[in-house]
Every structure is written in C-alpha cells, then in structure tokens.
Amino acid sequence: MQLNVKKIVVGALRTNCYIAYDLDSKAAFIVDPGYPDPKILNFIKNINLLPIFIINTHGHFDHIAGDEEVAHFFNIPVLIHLIDLPMLIDPSKNYSAYYGTPFAFSGQWETINGEGTIEKSPFHMTIIETPGHTCGSISILIGNYLFSGDTLFIDTIGRTDLPESCPDKMAESLLKFKNISDDIVVHPGHMGSGKFSEVKARNRHLNFR
Ligand SMILES: [Zn+2]
Ligand SMILES: [Zn+2]
Numbered sequence: 001m002q003l004n005v006k007k008i009v010v011g012a013l014r015t016n017c018y019i020a021y022d023l024d025s026k027a028a029f030i031v032d033p034g035y036p037d038p039k040i041l042n043f044i045k046n047i048n049l050l051p052i053f054i055i056n057t058h059g060h061f062d063h064i065a066g067d068e069e070v071a072h073f074f075n076i077p078v079l080i081h082l083i084d085l086p087m088l089i090d091p092s093k094n095y096s097a098y099y100g101t102p103f104a105f106s107g108q109w110e111t112i113n114g115e116g117t118i119e120k121s122p123f124h125m126t127i128i129e130t131p132g133h134t135c136g137s138i139s140i141l142i143g144n145y146l147f148s149g150d151t152l153f154i155d156t157i158g159r160t161d162l163p164e165s166c167p168d169k170m171a172e173s174l175l176k177f178k179n180i181s182d183d184i185v186v187h188p189g190h191m192g193s194g195k196f197s198e199v200k201a202r203n204r205h206l207n208f209r
Contacts, residue, residue, distance in 0.1 A: 003022055003023075003143040003145070004020070004022075005018055007187065007193065008040055008043065010066060011035030011037070011065065013034070014190060015032060019043055019044060020123075022122055027122050027123070029055060030044075031057065032189060040070060041070065051070070052123075054079065055079040055080070057138055057139065057151075058084050058133060059087025059088055060134065065103060067107070068103070077109055078110070080112065084134055084135070087134075087164070088104075114127075124142070125141065125142045128141060130148075131170075134166070137173075145187055146177075146186045148186055148187065151174075152203070153188045154188065154191065154192050155203050157174065181196065182196050183196070
C-alpha cells in the first residue's frame with residue numbers, strides 16, 4: 001500500500017475534496033466531494049484509479065453536493081455517520097431546498113455508527129466520532145493521514161452554533177486527537193493542511209494538558 005492524497009478545492013465555500021489512492025492497486029476513495037466539479041472525475045480518470053467508496057466527514061451541503069455525480073459514475077456507495085444521514089437524503093435538512101435547488105442523494109449509502117476500524121479492502125481506516133460541528137461529524141485516520149472535516153482546521157476549529165451542531169460535545173471530541181502522532185498529516189475540510197505537530201503549535205483550541 002502506497003497511499004497518496006490529492007486535494008481538489010471545490011464549490012463556492014472552497015471545500016477540500018480529497019482523493020486518496022493506493023499507487024500499487026490504483027484503488028481509491030473520495031472524501032467529501034463537495035460540489036460536482038469536473039476536476040474530481042478528471043483526476044480519477046486521468047490516472048485510471050478504481051474508486052470503491054465515498055466517505056463524508058459530515059452532512060453539510062458543501063461536503064456532500066458532489067456525492068451524486070461521483071457515486072453514480074463509478075457505482076459506489078457513500079459512507080456517512082448515521083446521525084448526519086438525514087442531511088444526505090432530505091433536502092429540508094441540508095438547506096439545499098432553501099437555496100433553490102433541492103438536493104437528495106439517490107444512490108447507495110452505508111452508515112457509520114460507532115468508532116473503530118472499517119475495512120474496505122485494500123483500505124483499513126479508523127473512524128473517530130467527533131461530534132461538535134455537526135452531531136454526526138467523523139474524522140478518518142488512515143496511514144499517515146487524518147481527514148478532520150470541519151472539526152479541526154490547522155489553526156482553529158469548526159463552528160458549533162448551527163442547528164445541527166452539538167456544542168457540548170466539541171471539547172471531548174478534540175481530546176480524542178490526543179494520541180495522534182506528530183507526523184500525521186491533517187487534511188481539514190477547508191483551508192490548508194499540515195502536520196499534527198504544526199496543528200498543536202498553532203491551534204489554541206487543542207489543549208492536551
Ligand atoms: Zn460543515
Ligand atoms: Zn465545510
């Protein structure tokens with residue numbers, strides 16, 4: 001397994017979509033196709049990757065709006081936490097109806113409910129439940145990478161004042177990052193990426209003492 005990660009910034013909110021792929025087998029998965037941007041499919045097709053699933057760090061529209069296109073093109077499922085599933089399939093829950101173009105994912109989904117390892121050969125991922133920004137937010141640890149969605153950014157954290165937030169749970173969620181190794185690369189849902197050592201140095205919200 002030689003895991004590589006390609007970041008593609010998509011949509012009006014400049015969401016980070018990540019394509020993680022194994023150079024040996026060409027197997028791939030997509031984290032948060034946040035907008036149907038042709039750059040996502042083009043990258044996958046250009047180097048002949050074989051996507052096997054999509055995973056959403058949470059159900060916000062700017063992280064799921066490209067699920068439909070990618071899932072149907074490759075006939076692959078979307079993995080999302082059970083608590084955020086309504087946002088994927090109910091336009092009244094993801095604000096898309098409010099903005100004029102109701103969106104509901106019509107493909108296959110698989111729910112995540114609980115922490116631990118998910119095996120999607122050849123990938124072995126560790127799911128960390130990190131409620132706060134949304135109540136069904138997850139972070140995904142795989143190889144040398146942590147996909148932290150809108151829970152953890154390099155120098156701040158996600159907002160927790162939204163109707164679907166769980167503000168009381170954010171502090172506990174951030175504590176779960178305590179044992180992340182310094183050299184793990186954090187790939188957040190927006191803005192830059194960086195090593196966890198850099199996040200710990202710059203992010204005043206992380207307090208492991
Ligand atoms: Zn969000
Ligand atoms: Zn976001």
